[in-house]
Amino acid sequence: MSAFEQRRRTSLTLGALRNVVPDVLYKERVSAIVQIPALKEQTYGRDLSDMLQKRMTFDEALAMESLTIMTRQRLKIVRDKLYSELDEAEVLL
Secondary structure, three states: OOHHHHHHHHOOOHHHHHHHOOHHHHHHHOOOOOOOOOOOHHHHHHHHHHHHHOOOOHHHHHHOOOOOHHHHHHHHHHHHHHHHHHHHOOOOO
């Protein structure tokens, strides 16, 4: 399993999982529960939303010179926070 797949498995929140299907159906596929940090909607939230709507990765967005320096910096901060949450996640057994 790639590092991306491992991070994707851990990115589901308990609330999202409960809204999609009952816990028992995917319990074996969820290895951790991660809280996505709250973001300011007008800055960090908008930058992340724009990136995701364009179906881009953080690396792709950060490499775009057409984005302002502040936008790229905010995306870098969001990326680091999300990755930190994933690194600190307790694996559920």
